[in-house]
Amino acid sequence: MAVEGTKASISRDRILYEAEALFAERGFYAVTVREITRAARCNLAAVNYYFGNKHNLYMEVFRSLWGPRAKRIFARFESQLSAGGEVTLKGIVRALAEAFIKGHLSDEERLRHSQLMIREMARPTEAFEMVIGEVIGPFQRRMVQLIRPFMPEEIGRVALLLNIQSIISMVIHFNFVRNPIMRITGMQYDDPFTDELVEHVVQFGLNGLNGAGQGGGR
Amino acid sequence: MAVEGTKASISRDRILYEAEALFAERGFYAVTVREITRAARCNLAAVNYYFGNKHNLYMEVFRSLWGPRAKRIFARFESQLSAGGEVTLKGIVRALAEAFIKGHLSDEERLRHSQLMIREMARPTEAFEMVIGEVIGPFQRRMVQLIRPFMPEEIGRVALLLNIQSIISMVIHFNFVRNPIMRITGMQYDDPFTDELVEHVVQFGLNGLNGAGQGGGR
DNA sequence: GTCTATAGCAGGATAGAC
DNA sequence: GTCTATCCTGCTATAGAC
Secondary structure (H helix, E strand, O other), X not given: OOOOOOHHHHHHHHHHHHHHHHHHHHOOOXXXXXXXXXXXOOOOOHHHHHHOOHHHHHHHHHHXXXXXXXXXXXXXXXXXXXXXXXXXXXXXXXXXXXXXXXXXXXXXXXXXXXHHHHHHHHOOOOHXXXXXXXXXXXXXXXXXXXXXXXXXXXXXXXXXXXXXXXXXXXXHHHHHOHHHHHHHHOOOOOHHHHHHHHHHHHHHHHHHHHOXXXXXXX | OOOOOOHHHHHXXXXXXXXXXXXXXXXXXOOOHHHHHHHOOOOOOHHHHHHXXXXXXXXXXXXXXXXXXXXXXXXXHHHHHHHOOOOOXXXXXXXXXXXXXXXXXXXHHHHHXXXXXXXXXXXXXXXXXXXXXXXXXXXXXXXXHHHHHHOOOOOOHHHHHHHHHHHXXXXXXXXXXXXHHHHHHOOOOOHHHHXXXXXXXXXXXXXXXXXOOOOOOO
């Protein structure tokens, strides 16, 4: 609303930014207003001044940071999709994997984004309606539209959705469950490894999709 | 240690049971000792009497409920695996999917089990060492041992682990992220639907695995 | 082993100076 | 818009009666 970057909004922005990081990392209840204001290098009273209370701050994180970022990721997915000329199943899966695992965000920001989303999926709050209504729902519908032409005619609606969810489960998993993944594989989440992750998701997901509706081989 | 079911241990057991349900559903910080003791129909002081403090109670949930249950699930997986005679790749994936999605636990208990595990994976506490050292690690090694023979000779260690993790990502996803799944598919987690989930995971996972190391089709 | 009562403290929220 | 000081609730943990 207000002009970005004015003196008036600097503290407010820092609070939002730090609050998102902390909520993503540890969840609403584990984070205190004192921590947030300390991280944002401002006063304890600032959260109440700008957002009324802690809960409103949480909601505002979704409205003004998470939501717009999700839209940027979606836009990126679409532009990569149409950049490759003809749309193939492989191109769709690759665009999805890259949007979630690599994308144009910093590694830290992408992790934060996934964590907030998964927290809402696992334990919905008021933000869930926004997350599913404005982001997950539309994305899901778009994926159905994209993938349907590559699936057998007779595939059911639910079966199609489960296929899409399975691809999504991988990208979520590899983003969110980093600790055990690093521990088990011994890898760090650096560029070569995330490249390998994308390649893996594309290959595994494509083969999974290609087998849809045929009862599975071997 | 003490004889199960004696008067002496009834309150303690109820606290453990209710604490696990609450911690799984909402996480350590969102749950209060008051809630736990209210749910267990005993006094506020009981948590400190039996467990010293709230944190020890959390750890005890993992030691005496979660850990043993994980071992039962593992045993179930093994027995189903050997029950089918010859071990096939499909048999392995099916045993895994059934152990996590159906299994012999009640639906509520399985959900609880997954939720606690994922909380630790996403945000490790002291319980993480136990979870990964005694459960996830051994299971992962067993899966490597089982699946390796079906993979191309030249497949790398990390590639193999990513394939295994991808199967696991699906069963975790379909267990944990129920809210959006139900919302999106319009399905309830009843028997027919979990059957469909198992079939889907088996088929999608099998196709994903069968394509491993070949660079993806189409 | 279970209870009541309460200490002690950390948290969210507010009042009011600057 | 930002700060300090403070209120008050609700929490964990403990003391001590039964």
